[in-house]
Amino acid sequence: MKAWRLDGMGGCLAFETVPKPVPRAGSVRVRIEASVLMSYLKPYVEGKLPFYRPPPAPFTPGTNGIGVIDAIGPDIWHLKPGQRVVLSSHFVAREQIDDPAQILIGLTGSEGAAPMLHDWPDGTLGEYALAPAEVVTPLDGLEDINAAQLAAITRFVIPFGGLLRARLTAGETIVVTGATGAYGSAAVLVAIAMGAARVVATGRNQSSLDALARVAGPRVSTVALSGDVQRDAEALRTAAGGGVPVAFDMVGQANDPNATLAALHSLRRGGRLVLMGSMATDLPIPYTTVMLNSLEILGQFMYPANAYQRLLALVRSGLLDIHALTPREFALAALDQAMHAASDAGNLEYVVVRP
Known part of the structure; x- marks a missing residue:
């Protein structure tokens, strides 16, 4: 598959051919339809945000996105291949402890979260992404909305x-x-x-x-x-x-x-x-x-684990109109152009890249 690979913040960003990730226990592989760009992705890539703790290099950046499950690993009982989903970057350690580590997959992690970033370094700026099941939410009932517009829910x-x-x-x-x-x-x-x-x-x-x-x-x-x-x-x-x-x-x-x-x-x-x-x-x-x-x-940092489910209920009911925001679409290969557009996007628009 094709994916963007970043050799550390401030390092080389290259569009490469890499092996498809292999599903492992508790994970799903998603064929990416639309990946949403952060407004500050360009300075992040250029190493101008030193307070971030990125994954070990090299890794595929990218946070939230829309896609279709392509394959599942063992210990997945409800998610199915062919199901359209939204991927969250926010992943909290599974252990039942008082203060679990948390990361933003493909971006950064809390103090002490280096082992999590090592296990889950790669984000959504590729043709496929492997994700823990905990960050995957089905988009059932929204098949009539295209992926770029659906990506508004990540905003x-x-x-x-x-x-x-x-x-x-x-x-x-x-x-x-x-x-x-x-x-x-x-x-x-x-x-x-x-x-x-x-x-x-x-x-x-x-x-x-x-x-x-x-x-x-x-x-x-x-x-x-x-x-x-x-x-x-x-x-x-x-x-x-x-x-x-x-x-x-x-x-x-x-x-x-x-x-x-x-x-x-x-x-x-x-x-x-x-x-x-x-x-x-x-x-x-x-x-x-x-x-x-x-x-x-x-x-408050980010959102609870069931936030996407609750937000999607507002969308399905018609209470939240995601068409209030306008996507600007770019090809995955045109990431540099897309990053510039994301940094200049207005408050009612967002930038997505699509493989």
Whole structure:
């Protein structure tokens, strides 16, 4: 088969002919139909993200994707060849222990996860991928949607994990910071699908907020942030009709904490703030404010193991329209061009490569 092979971050990236992976116990081999590119794949490949812990070189990069099961190994009882599936990169060690290691297959791992990365180094940027059964979810009932469009669910699942962590319930109001980014926009759309009565989408790009509001519908209002924490917090409360029960923070690479602090100060007593972005500075917590108002600050990495199943239920029911996001398609061989496009993609589009 053909696959991209990376000789370590900052090393050689080459399109090579390699043996097809052989299914082993607890695994399935998937013929890839569409692999979704991260916006930061190019700097990752170039070695500009030193905080990542990549698999031992060489390996096939690539995270989530859509495909069809081609073969199964021993100890697989429900998944079948010919079944269309979505592959998640998020894999948590199977052992029943208090703090299992976790990795993102084809990308990085937590501290102490080197043995897992050694066993499961290769991602989806090839014609076939071998995956542990735990990261494979059937796409039954969605046969009428093409693979590139189905790949949109990989954009939605990450903020969905954060909204589950937030315990968002139907009828609640939520503030989403970083809503002009790819995952922030997806968070707004998923929150609507989950029954939020009102979503206040915030960011600093009014035109992107307006485009998102047009797609998301009348339950979404927007606030363009000024950078002044107190002024912005008051604007959020006004847009929400009072203090909000939930705030979801998906800011990307922010150099100051002001947007996140504005969201925190918009909360009503007993409110919850979920942190899931990638802020590049520390967050100064107003201790007394948090204590006096019984606020919760919750961190969330990725999503629970059954998140794709729950998200797909929203898609099948018609509550979540994945056509709100637009795919840009490239051939697998044109990865360099696709990586450039992924870095420039708008908040309502994503890039896939297809063998």
